[in-house]
Amino acid sequence: MEKIDLSTYQVENTIKLSEKATFTNFGASEKELKKELEDIREKLGKFQDVLYAHGKYGVLVCLQGMDTSGKDSLIREVFKDFNVRGVEVHSFKVPTELELSHDYLWRHYIALPARGKFSVFNRTHYENVLVTKVHPEYILGENIPGIESVEDINATFWEHRYRQINDFERHIAENGTLIFKFYLHLSKEEQRQRLLRRLRLKEKNWKFSPGDLKERRLWNHYQDCYEEAINRTSKEHAPWYIIPADNKKAARVIVASILLKALKKYKDIEEPELSDKIKSNLENFKQELEKEAE
Template sequence: MDTRSYKVKAGQQVKLADWPTSEDHGWTEEQLEKRLSETIDKLKKWHIRLHAEEEKGIVVALQAMDAAGKDEAITYLFSNLTAQGLKTTTLGKPSETEQKHDYLWRLHDAMPERGQIGILNRSHYEEVLAPRVHHQLEESPLPDQLIDQEVWERRYRQINEFERYMAENGFPFVKFFFNMSKEEQKNRLLERMKDPEKNWEFSFSDVEEREHWEDYQEIFSDMLAKTSTEDAPWYILPADEEDYSRLIIAQVMVELLEEIHPQLPEISGEKKDKLDQYIRKLEAE
């Protein structure tokens, strides 16, 4: 798998209609499951090293329309990793307290510690999506003079600068957009609505937001083009195929961890001598 084919290059123009929501990868279901299992095993090993070394952290942003598979990807992939080395945050509609601050204020508390992978299930990109589709800035506490034609370009720049700041301090970003077809979303929403065991996953707002599908596609395209950088690239997933999308995420994460190349701490000097002493003590019991 060449993950570069899913990566939005810095400065690349994006039209989501040109990116596949599914593709013929040539693997059988059994082959795909085997490859996914093997890649998750690699991810687990590298994550242990990241957590043990405690020098760098990784921020993973997941963004999509409703029912695209973000929650399931988190459950399937990241639940396999060391719990202490994970931090998962869902950034939904800002609270009253959060609205009294700048729009990135609440993001700081979601950032991982060194040695952790921080997962943003929805992210700070919510602040350049729904408010733009629904013209919500006019109803926010933002000063009127800051609500102009340049507001979204400013936010893109600010987000890029924040992500660059984090990367330069040892916390690289990697971002995944779940590119799902409108037909597939309809099928998944209907499954949630009709199955009593899945009703709890459904929200009436999911269908209401679907009515703005074309607006979202246009804004997603703009967002992906303006905020995919060398420090924090976007990967566009063919999200109609859930297992294949999960494999892409896992492979990208492995490649990033291989680049960071964290190492298990070595015990030496007095600590090594003491370790040997305690080994002998326990063996003699």
């Protein structure tokens, strides 16, 4: 298996999605990729235990991508070795009446990870500059002052949204949330094949919606919106990573590898030491418990 250069996936300069690869396999078989992921996620699971004991950082993992890009299966496979109490997954769908009665970031803010935990956003606050930019009429449901019609949703409006999102991420990063944003970069042809699979396999039919085809017709518009959002909001404290997603097993390895490598850089994340008073009495505590068996 080829060595993975993780630096190639982080967005540090202006990018064009059309120039980014959608497929890789590192010269490895599916079996080799599966074994590599198993090794990495075991280490991630152990790191999460230490993160929880340390109790000063939370980790936010944001997943974005076109329909069928593999977000659900990636979550299932990458976080399989986590203590279930240490990770929470939030899938953000059409806003509820309650959510619409607040600003658009509210539902994301209350789902942020507690210190010591991971939160995974399956679709994220970026839907507010993606799907709503493709369908600006959705914005009208937010009842924003000064926005009475689609014509009011202009370039300045979107500038404000990018700024608000950057401010939101800067605020939570400065208060102990480690942010990772992954865009699962799927080719249009691979999406076609995955949608066909949902139609051909009876057990996959439930995943298909006619709306999938409606959104697919807007593919280029979505790509433009993703490209602009990534370029406007990839920051050192909240970087975007563009992950080739045509090969699901390779995509999982890349995401898990990036998480592990980046998190290991935080040398202050370690298990807390017992106080001198407790350490000096460990033998007494041990003897007390052993006597119960006599």
